[in-house]
Amino acid sequence: MxxxxxxxxxxxxxxxxxxxxxxxxxxxxxxxxxxxxxxxxxxxxxxxxxxASKDDLVAAYLQRATQSGRLLDRRLEQPELTPRERLLALFDPPPPTFRGCPLHNASVELTEPGHPGRAVIVAYKRRFQERVTEQARAAGARDPEALGRRLSVLFEGATALATSLDDRDAAFDHARPLARAVIEEALPTDG
Known part of the structure; x- marks a missing residue:
């Protein structure tokens, strides 16, 4: 290289x-x-x-990853979409260069509880769920916390499976209709 x-x-x-x-x-x-x-x-x-150490470099790398515009969850920030559309956009197929969420990938490797990168991962993933919940609330969900948790779990599962199978399309192709059903069930019907 x-x-x-x-x-x-x-x-x-x-x-x-x-x-x-x-x-x-x-x-x-x-x-x-x-x-x-x-x-x-x-x-x-x-x-x-x-x-000071490779661990410190890893933590800095993860912090930088949370600030980059390349993570899939940036789809929650698309101003041209409604909150409902942003929630569903999380499940659009990832780009060809996708090799999973860098934070999730790191969490699998960082098994030591005190590793400085773990705190970055936990904080970001919690904030991600809060952001999904905020969009659910903005979309008018009856129980935005429940919808936020469900979509977060489905999204994390889709990204992890896409990485494990090295098949980004299959995981998201299956997750998207499930996400749509969960969203439609949780939101009032347009009317």
Whole structure:
């Protein structure tokens, strides 16, 4: 893999870019420090000046992932859609480059309860459920909390299955009609 080094990029940014690419493509545990520094175009010393440990780098990578516009749950923010349509848009097929939710993928690998990345994952996933609930409330759901929980579980299941089977379309093709039924059952009929 070629280096991500450009003259304008600071070492920290190159390291985070390399981590984002390698951790998402190969996994956190399968990506070694040697490969990270090679792709980032930095020395090990520079990496450890920027991040005290690989665990700290992982936490920073996950935090960066929560702020990127590439996560599927950004569909909840599409201003041209109604709240009802945003809820259903979560279940549109993912892009061809989809290899699962980076936070979910990391949660499978980070088995140590005290890992700094776990806190990032838990906070983001809880906020995701709150955001789904907010859209359910805006759509007029009779019980927005219940709808938010159900859709969150269905969405997480679809993304995990798509990753496990390496078949992004099948999981979402099956989840979308279920999501539509759950949404329609929870929302008042248009009238």
């Amino acid at each position: 070629e280096s991500l080094r450009t003259a304008a990029d600071a070492p920290r940014e190159r390291i985070l870019a390399a981590a984002a690419t390698l951790f998402y493509r190969h996994g956190i545990n399968a990506t070694g420090i040697g490969e990270l520094v090679e792709v980032a175009g930095v020395s090990k010393r520079t990496l450890y000046q920027q991040f």
